[in-house]
Amino acid sequence: MPLRPLLMVVRPDQVGEAPPTTAAILTPRRSRIASHLLGKEPAMKPATQYDNARTLVLTGASRGIGHATVKKFSAGGWRVITVSRQPFSVLCPWPGGDKNHVQIDLAKPDDVGRGIEDIRERLGGGRLDALVNNAAISPKNEAGRRLGAIDTQFDLWQRVFNVNFFAPVALARGLMTELAEARGCVVNVTSIAGSRVHPFAGSAYATSKAALAALTREMAHDFGPRGIRVNAIAPGEIDTAILSPGTEQIVEEQIPMRRLGTPDEVADVIHFLCEKGASYVSGAEIQINGGQHV
Numbered sequence: 001m002p003l004r005p006l007l008m009v010v011r012p013d014q015v016g017e018a019p020p021t022t023a024a025i026l027t028p029r030r031s032r033i034a035s036h037l038l039g040k041e042p043a044m045k046p047a048t049q050y051d052n053a054r055t056l057v058l059t060g061a062s063r064g065i066g067h068a069t070v071k072k073f074s075a076g077g078w079r080v081i082t083v084s085r086q087p088f089s090v091l092c093p094w095p096g097g098d099k100n101h102v103q104i105d106l107a108k109p110d111d112v113g114r115g116i117e118d119i120r121e122r123l124g125g126g127r128l129d130a131l132v133n134n135a136a137i138s139p140k141n142e143a144g145r146r147l148g149a150i151d152t153q154f155d156l157w158q159r160v161f162n163v164n165f166f167a168p169v170a171l172a173r174g175l176m177t178e179l180a181e182a183r184g185c186v187v188n189v190t191s192i193a194g195s196r197v198h199p200f201a202g203s204a205y206a207t208s209k210a211a212l213a214a215l216t217r218e219m220a221h222d223f224g225p226r227g228i229r230v231n232a233i234a235p236g237e238i239d240t241a242i243l244s245p246g247t248e249q250i251v252e253e254q255i256p257m258r259r260l261g262t263p264d265e266v267a268d269v270i271h272f273l274c275e276k277g278a279s280y281v282s283g284a285e286i287q288i289n290g291g292q293h294v
Contacts, residue, residue: 060135220283236289
């Protein structure tokens with residue numbers, strides 16, 4: 001269909017002025033048609049790698065459960081922002097990891113506050129689909145044995161709680177706006193040691209995990225009205241670098257399935273809790289221990 005000529009009317013007070021540009025006299029629809037006929041397409045905002053990707057923030061990603069979790073989510077197309085006290089390691093095999101790593105000492109509350117602002121800056125005012133609080137410390141004595149309630153120094157007890165308990169709630173509160181924007185979720189990694197005396201996990205570690213389990217319920221109640229789900233997973237004996245000598249005896253005597261769990265099995269449950277299939281699950285603590293808790 002031929003284009004009709006455009007008539008331009010000039011008012012008397014416009015005589016001598018430069019005529020209006022084509023863009024000024026064309027409607028948006030006609031402008032698009034003209035651009036097409038001239039072989040020019042309108043400028044578009046350049047796409048970034050993460051425009052359509054969901055985003056996960058994960059603490060403690062360098063080994064074991066955290067390592068397996070990053071690989072699981074990355075394979076599913078998620079952008080993963082990792083948090084660790086150490087710089088990003090070249091041994092971590094996921095793409096873009098060095099650009100999505102935030103170095104935070106979770107034992108230091110001031111550094112946690114700084115790190116939250118760093119994470120928010122990387123999110124660029126966007127949404128956060130999931131926060132997984134996986135980082136934890138479980139100190140031992142010089143002989144490599146558990147530290148009990150009698151021999152754990154109070155400064156060490158405070159350090160354990162800073163990492164295992166206070167950092168998770170600080171991160172969730174600091175990133176609450178971004179989580180609410182996505183109607184996202186939080187997964188806290190507790191432990192079987194939080195519900196029974198464990199021969200290897202010390203008192204500070206065990207009580208911090210028990211507190212984190214209680215915190216999960218409280219957070220589910222308080223964050224729920226904002227559309228944020230909060231759950232926990234409680235791993236038992238998982239085949240990671242922190243296993244202690246004597247684990248084989250626990251496997252034979254206490255675990256009905258008679259084997260260790262794998263980091264991938266734990267990562268699968270974390271992934272499920274962050275997906276649509278768990279959209280009405282909140283306030284739960286899922287045991288991942290081969291029946292050890294029964």
